[in-house]
Amino acid sequence: MVFFMLLALIGFVASVVVHAESWGPRPLDINQTWPLHVGIFVVFIPMILGQKRGPGPTGKRVQRTSNFPNAPEWMNMLLSICGAYAVINLLLGVILLIGFTPDLKQRDGRYVIEKNRTFIRAATAEEVRVYRSRSGRVFSGHWMLFYWASLTGLIDARRRATLQQADRDRAFVPAGRYMHTPPRLSLWAHSTMLTLATVVCFFGVPLVVCIGLMMLLDRLLPKPTILNIIPVLALPLSALFAARIPPRLLRRIPARCPVCDGRAYYQGGTFYGSNTPLPYRCIDCGEITDASDN
């Protein structure tokens, strides 16, 4: 979890830098900053999974005054500010981009102005600056929000987990605890690995298969034939096949049972989306925990 927190913090700082640059004289192009776009999903998915785990601490009711009641107040406040700012920024940005910005296209690394797909003239430096700064500003405004929300949510989940552990320790009957070395992976770490690995396999494997087949066909068949459709057909098939690999592998690795610190194994099938149940059964105490809700 600390790893994702660090990633979210770095992403947030980088987004702020990109956003600040978009107001300056030399804004960054969206092509230089796309890793930040991908990074959002890398930290946002673990945050959502962390939020879905376990009921709130028993005993005293936590007053839900914010989205992340266990995170520090100032983080929640900054999150609200980021949210409001992102909405205003998006509205203004879209109006400016659609109504008042020349429609630049990139051709061979240069910016040009086109009309009905025909070349009119090369864009001036000022037009490039305006275009880059306005598009960059819209995106980075949202990146800031998502990274900050991820960081706040992760810290919230970690603090809540600590509170819950303290609750369990107080209530626990020592005889029931698993006596050997508990598995290293927590339920959260295990279900996060499962989700991310499935997403990577679902998109990555078909890409590799498709490109490989295209290169092979290119070499074998000099002229395009009906066989060139094979890579396209292989795309969905390999995606469905690849998505089944991570659950099969991770089924063999136990996660730490939240009740007894014993070995909890993943019982579910392929992960299809945030509503897929992620049941784990502990072979030491028999407890079944769903890592996806509660």
Ligand SMILES: [Zn+2]
């Ligand atoms: Zn157990």
